[in-house]
Amino acid sequence: MKNGRNNPAKQSAAPEPAVPKAVVSRLSLYLRELQRLIRDGRATVSSHQLGRLLGFTDAQVRKDLAYFGQFGYPGIGYRCEELVAAVRKILGTHERWPVAIVGAGNLGRALLGYKGFTQQGFNIVAAFDIEPATVGQSIEGVRVYHASRLSEVVAENKIRLAIVAVPAPAAQGVADKLVAAGIEGILNFAPVTLSLPPTVSMVGVDLAIELEQLSFSVTNRGDAKEPDAKETVRLPTRSHRSA
């Protein structure tokens, strides 16, 4: 119906609006909130309610979801269970992902024991390090291999996602090995910019940078919006990277 007429140039393969990164990020927040609503016994939720919980407008919630299909019921809202299933399918977490972690130090060990991964559909199935004292150990039930066995173990376990938790100077080398091993996505905790081929996705989490963002907003207070302090109710801060 749409895109059919008056566009003789491009024939097949509609350009597909391409989902903005920000939309996907909010999708995860919707999912988290929906799961909590279900735990609290809620059966349905409106875009207005869901938005209010996260500090978004109802229009934004509907628009975000509309990128992927029609999930709501006019007059009713969204059925929580149903929407959770839909969002998980969109995000790809309706099936479990085996994940590798490189670096079993301070941070790596904490991540190995993080329950949230398991709960949301990720299983850390292998760890890698080069410390002789660490290699061969089993941490939180996960075996630590020597980094030289990366390709082998990744292939054996059909691992597509990896977490990098090594010191900054080692990160690029590790990333190169992960790419060579066929890894498709990297969650990078090392405070460095990684050079990666465009075929590999990356999400970076720099813990010091997160604190810097806080430092900035705490330092520059009173500047931004203020005029409309009409809301008496204590509203949730915008959750993920707000401030």
Added chain:
Amino acid sequence: MKNGRNNPAKQSAAPEPAVPKAVVSRLSLYLRELQRLIRDGRATVSSHQLGRLLGFTDAQVRKDLAYFGQFGYPGIGYRCEELVAAVRKILGTHERWPVAIVGAGNLGRALLGYKGFTQQGFNIVAAFDIEPATVGQSIEGVRVYHASRLSEVVAENKIRLAIVAVPAPAAQGVADKLVAAGIEGILNFAPVTLSLPPTVSMVGVDLAIELEQLSFSVTNRGDAKEPDAKETVRLPTRSHRSA
């Protein structure tokens, strides 16, 4: 010179364009890259070079910096040392921040030992927990107090920033106590939306969500841009939350 004429309506207190959150986030990336350039012995860098390293345009780099002043030299570029000092001042990390951490479990302990915080101007000076076995301990040289002593210790040490690393169900309660203690900014690792007064800033890091973002981009591959594969050189992935 600017804003002087033809604006008789608003008299004092110029509206101040208000810095977009995305700009501040890139500022941290510029800082990280500049620090590496200095380590590599570079004295100056152009907006084009700095942008290239991070996957931004030169115009964006200049525009971002222009929000805060004039730091460059036409024909030369930016002096790295000088720009680092300027950016740190903007972010507020030219002075050290004492930070509290609540939750000395799995993740909390890892954060207590994280060197990156110290390097970028943050000192974790106190930890809090409620586990009798943990309270009283000293971890990585940081004393663990009982959570009931929050207000007291926060005031004594003039702590303005706190890290929340407790289980999800405890997070809101902890946040309330932090607010009551006068904390101004919270780095939240608990996978929940916190309700906070607008006077308190928050940055949220949900580790499972970061993996979900990866899962999405790895799942939806081949969709987005592709047409211009003119770059043969392996360019850095956009560093912080790219993909």
Added chain:
DNA sequence: TAGATTGTTAATCGATTAACAATC
């Protein structure tokens, strides 16, 4: 039915990019 709420289009708003005079 009246009330609630969706999906979607159009209007608004904001952020990025291009372009260029000024400067070293």
Added chain:
DNA sequence: TAGATTGTTAATCGATTAACAATC
């Protein structure tokens, strides 16, 4: 000087919000 690069304004692009017919 010619070449490089800034800071800034204007043009473009994209994302958010408002509005509303369709639906339950």
